[in-house]
Amino acid sequence: MADQEARPTRERLTVLDRAVQNVLGKGIDRTDGPAKVTGEARYAFEAPADDPLYGCIVTATVGTGTVEQIDTGAAEAVPGVVRVITDDPRFPADMVTSMQAPDAWRLGRDIRFFGQAIGVVVAESWEAACEGAAKVAVRYAPGEGRFDPDLAAPDEETPATAFVPPIAKGDFDAAWDAAAFRYDETFTTPIHFPAAMEPHATLALWRGDDLVIHSSLQSMAGSARAIASALGIDADRVRTFAPFVGGGFGGKTSVGGDAVYAAIAACETGRPVKVVQSRRQIAYGVHHRPATRQRVRIATDKDGHILALGHNSATVQRDGRNFVEPVHFGTIHLYAGDARSLTTSLSRASHPTSGAVRSPGEASGTMAIEVAMDEAAERLGLDPIEFRRRNEPRVSPSNGKPFGTRKLLQCYDEGARMFGWDQRNPKPAQMREGDWLIGMGMAAAVRGNFTVEARATVRLEPDGNATIATDMTDIGTGTYTILMQIVAEALGLPQERVTVEIGDSDLPASAGSGGSFGAGSSTSAAALACERIAQAIAAKMGAGRENLTLQDGHAIAENRRVPLSEILGGEPIEAEGHAKAGEHSQAHVSSSYGAHFAEVAVNAVTGEVRARRMLGVFDVGRVLNRKTARSQLLGGMIWGLGSMLHEDGVIDHRTGQFVNPDFAEYHVAAHADAPPIEVRFIEEIDDLANEAGAKGVGELGNSGSGAAVANAIYNATGVRVRDFPVTLDKLLEGLPAL
Structure with a gap:
């Protein structure tokens, strides 16, 4: 404890x-x-404006190459088209952020990824703008792209720009060699899109020399400065508004390229301009969660006490960007083990930009570490909760600092009691209801608090x-x-x-x-x-x-x-x-915690997976509003379920093009997929976290919930999948006969 x-x-x-x-x-x-x-x-695209125009962004149709010529004649001939702008050097290629200089596009510049923005068509209607954008003819000189990076042989060690540095503690190799039990497996996770209900959209209008922006943003601080920097004007001339935002999930933490395109088009035309990215454009123009490859190693003594813990990962980023998915973030303080090797390396690819998506690090990292803990517990002959209990640290195993509030053991106990964990058969593929195999699984949840x-x-x-x-x-x-x-x-x-x-x-x-x-x-x-x-x-x-x-x-x-x-x-x-942040931020470790439980049914004939019920028990410090906190956690748990069963952003390795950039092919959990879900709190005001005594809620539900589902699938079928998501094609061959 x-x-x-x-x-x-x-x-x-x-x-x-x-x-x-x-x-x-x-x-x-x-x-x-x-x-x-x-x-x-009123959301961004709905903000009122007198006599507005509508802009549609023109995007590249090759994965790499150089723009040699742009013919706008056919686009300009479309009824209702007012202006076609393709040569403004201030245009961003994808995202504009307050942390980096804009990645501007200019004629003759290399195309770095499929879907890169190269211009905007402005028209009297959205439909006319889209028709015009489709008729902009671009000639490219083809280039060589790297669309299929080898995550088994990454290009860079953990860069200095990484949010989470590598951790090497103790003599890992010696502890590994001396251990009574050793676990060593590799997991992979795919690309995930931050597909918010409200698309990325902007209304831009000029009032003399001053610019007013209504945009779909998660953060206002720095937004005016970022837009001003992109346009080359003083920041005090820009004011941004986002009173209502229809979801963000990390994709709207930066100012979208639509804001700069709208501002330039409004300046060129002298009228307010509304620009919205289509769902397909969002897949390219908004950062996504990158794919990962994760090797998890767990070495214990004969009683299951961890001696060495390794979580070594590789992820993907395009050239010119320095964000590194912090895959091992959740592992840093979660389990004991004096010898530790936690790293995230980087592979470069001709992909759109990757960035922070809801629960960066933990969302993909817990998919691996929490399945690994379940699998190691079984090999040791231990209940998954007991294995975690034996490796609950007294202080941070990575830096020795004390914890703030940490009610993780209580989350295990309360969750097990409520869920009926004692009714679980630890031997896989033993529970049946007709053609359906029934299983239960659990996982820990963790999210660093700031x-x-x-x-x-x-x-x-x-x-x-x-x-x-x-x-x-x-x-x-x-x-x-x-x-x-x-x-x-x-x-x-x-x-x-x-x-x-x-x-x-x-x-x-x-x-x-x-x-x-x-x-x-x-x-x-x-x-x-x-x-x-x-x-x-x-x-x-x-x-x-x-x-x-x-x-x-x-x-x-x-x-x-x-x-x-x-x-x-x-x-x-x-x-x-x-x-x-005060001195306590440096003196102790602050995190939110929880325990996920899931029950699934897997069809023994088709491999279809149906979640039957889920439970999450959480320690988030002071609960500011029980209804809104529950809603956030419930939504995160559904995303975890969808990530484990459906979500998979697929890139064509020949062209660099996403083959499923919209909701027709990129499958998220629907109402029919979501089972009855319970959310419970174990509340203790964390007076060391901040003046409100509250710890983070929004991303915790997405941390570990998918792993609980994967562990339940294994308990139901005896089939262990480590290449996520767990789709039926990966289950069929190993399913037990009826």
Whole structure:
């Protein structure tokens, strides 16, 4: 069990520890829900504009080569086409980010990947723009591409730019050679697309020399600077809006190329321009999760205690980009083992850009490590939960730091009890219902927790109402609601008296929605602002802060209960909160944890897999809103199920073209695939994580859930698949006879 005695102690109470409004944590309905279901909420492409034009991006139809000539005559002749722009050197080839300079395209430049953007057709209608784009004739000089990288022989060791560095601890080879038991297997995972419901879209309009952008973005901070950099203008001339975002999953953490194309087209035409990437274009123009090859080695003593743990991976990236999928991220602190070898190498390919997709590292890494733990447990003759229990570290096995809250063992125990784990037959292929083979599996879940710099301004008005303003986004996760709950709880206000303003780059810069850090960071900034307001209220009452209680719009101290409007005396109180990683971030390990359980049925004749039920039990610190947190975890679990059974972005190794870049061929889990799913919390406020006491939720459900399904399939059939996804063709040959 984690060594709680070694855990650092808290330094001070926060405003939430003193709060008594009893709003925070409740499963309150989304405050933005009515706007969404009535159509009042406007997404990027729906933002109003006077007499807008529509742009369709022109993309390359070769995997590599050089553009020699572009003929736009046929496109310009299409009725409704206003302009065809192919020669602006500011055009981005794929993504624009605040971290890298734009990868601009110019005539004569090499085509680096199939689907690379090379121009835009602007028309009076979207249909005319698309027809025009299809008629732009491009002549290429063919090039040599590398479309099938050899992940067994990667090109680079872990680059210095990698988010997660390699870890080498102890003498791995000596521990391996001396072990009583050794496990050594290789797993592969495919490309995954961040296929959000709302496509990547932008409305751009110029007001004199100033540019207004409505775009589908996960993060506002830096978006104006990135667009300004691409256009070569001052950042203070650009303002971006994203009040509602229809999903992101990592693909919208950067400013999309559609924003720059729309801005240039709007400047050229003098009219507002809307640009949306089609579903097929998104596969190329938005970064994807890359394929991986993972070798997992586990060496133990005779009793199953891990002596050496190896998780050595290779992944893919195109030339000119430095993102490395952090495959072994989840493995770093998960299991004991004094000798450790954790690396991720890189292969270069003529593929579209790879980048962070929901649960980068853990989503693909746990697919391997959690199946490996299940397989090793069986070979050792141990129950999978018992094997994990024996290797639960007291402190981080990689750096020796103590953990914050870590309720992983409790997640195992509660999950096993609720799921009926004691009814599982450990011998595979023993449970049948007619033609169906029944099996149960489990896996651990882990997601690193971060506090990212975030600012928020809270204003308590003279009438006792409050407004919180921050450029944070809501990508369907419930940001509007939890920010309202934080302020209502901290200032003792009924929820209807709090207004939330987000999604505007002119507001105080927040962490944005990504990496599971958005909620904890932005609510911490809000809590800090509320604490400053509470201190000001206490001073006005002549009371010490420790003696002040805020409840139901009143301040209570010194045997007095006074309405806030009376205390304010006609003057508002405004304060800014600034959250950032503190010394505890360096002193301890902060992660979210959980345990996944799955039951599946596999048809013994066809190999068809049906998930019958799933359960997840999670430790996420303070639960800010039980309804929205449950929804995020439930959605992540469904993605994990779909990743293990369906999702597979396939590249034609002859051309570099995706053969399944849309929902017709790239299969995601549908309603019929998703079984009854239960989500439970083991809650302990993590006062070391941040001022809100909350740890990341959004990506945890996707970490390990697929492995639980794969382990259940093995328990049902006795067929172990290590080349994911687990499709029926990989099961049929090994299925037991009826």
